[in-house]
Amino acid sequence: EVQLVQSGAEVKKAGESLRISCRLSEYTFPNYWIGWVRQVSGKGLEWIGIIYPDDSQTRYSPSFQGQVTMSADKSISVVYLQWSSLKASDSGMYYCARLSVASHIVVVTAPFQDWGQGTVVTVSS
Amino acid sequence: QSVLTQPPAVSGAPGRRVTISCTGSSSNIGSGYDVHWYKQLPGAAPKLLISGDSSRPSGVPGRFSASKSGTSVSLVITGLRPEDEADYYCHSYDIGLSGWVFGGGTKLTVL
Numbered sequence: 517e518v519q520l521v522q523s524g525a526e527v528k529k530a531g532e533s534l535r536i537s538c539r540l541s542e543y544t545f546p547n548y549w550i551g552w553v554r555q556v557s558g559k560g561l562e563w564i565g566i567i568y569p570d571d572s573q574t575r576y577s578p579s580f581q582g583q584v585t586m587s588a589d590k591s592i593s594v595v596y597l598q599w600s601s602l603k604a605s606d607s608g609m610y611y612c613a614r615l616s617v618a619s620h621i622v623v624v625t626a627p628f629q630d631w632g633q634g635t636v637v638t639v640s641s
Numbered sequence: 642q643s644v645l646t647q648p649p650a651v652s653g654a655p656g657r658r659v660t661i662s663c664t665g666s667s668s669n670i671g672s673g674y675d676v677h678w679y680k681q682l683p684g685a686a687p688k689l690l691i692s693g694d695s696s697r698p699s700g701v702p703g704r705f706s707a708s709k710s711g712t713s714v715s716l717v718i719t720g721l722r723p724e725d726e727a728d729y730y731c732h733s734y735d736i737g738l739s740g741w742v743f744g745g746g747t748k749l750t751v752l
Binding site for chain 2: 551553559560561562563566575576577578611613616624625626627628629630631632633634
C-alpha cells in the first residue's frame with residue numbers, strides 16, 4: 517500500500533506564509549497526480565488542486581486559484597502546498613491524495629486511491 | 642453549497658439496508674463521469690470505498706455497492722454493522738468547473 521506522509525500541525529498568524537508537505541513512499545512517485553483537499557472543521561471536502569510531480573503540471577480549483585501554490589520536488593518524492601499570506605479562513609485540515617492512475621495525462625475519472633493523514637492548519641487573526 | 646447533493650444524515654438498524662444518494666447534474670454525473678465513494682471515520686482521513694460506479698478496492702466487503710440512475714448515484718449498504726457508522730462522501734469530475742467536486746457528506750448512524 518502506498519503511503520502518503522504529511523507534515524505536522526501548524527499554528528500561524530494571519531499574514532504569515534506557510535508551506536506544508538506530503539511525502540510519498542513509492543518509487544513511482546513522479547508518475548501519479550497528487551491532489552490537495554481541504555476540510556474545514558465539521559464540514560465537507562473541497563478540492564484545492566492537483567499536481568503531476570514529474571513535470572509539475574498543475575490544475576487549480578477556481579475557488580483556490582491565486583490563493584495557494586502547489587509545487588513538487590521529485591528528487592525527494594515530496595509535494596508542497598503553500599500560502600504567501602495566510603487568512604483566518606485558511607484554517608482547516610488539509611489532505612494530500614494520490615490519483616489511482618499513473619499517467620502524464622490527468623485521468624479525471626480516476627479516484628483518489630490513497631490519502632495522507634492530514635495536516636491541521638490553524639490561522640489566528 | 643456542494644455541487645453534488647447528499648442527505649446530511651441517514652440511519653439504520655444493524656443488519657438492515659441503507660441507501661445514500663448523491664445527486665449531480667448534466668455537467669458531472671450526467672456527463673458520464675465516474676462517481677467514487679469515500680468513508681471517513683472520526684479523526685481519520687477519507688478512505689476510498691467504491692471507485693467507478695461499483696468497483697470495490699481490496700478489503701472492502703461486498704455489502705457495499707453503488708448504482709446509477711441519470712444524474713444520481715446511490716451507495717447501498719446491506720447487512721449494516723456498527724463499524725459502518727461514519728461520514729460518507731461522493732466524488733466526481735465536473736466539466737463546467739474543470740475540476741473535481743465532492744458531495745457535502747452524509748453521516749451514517751447505526752442505531
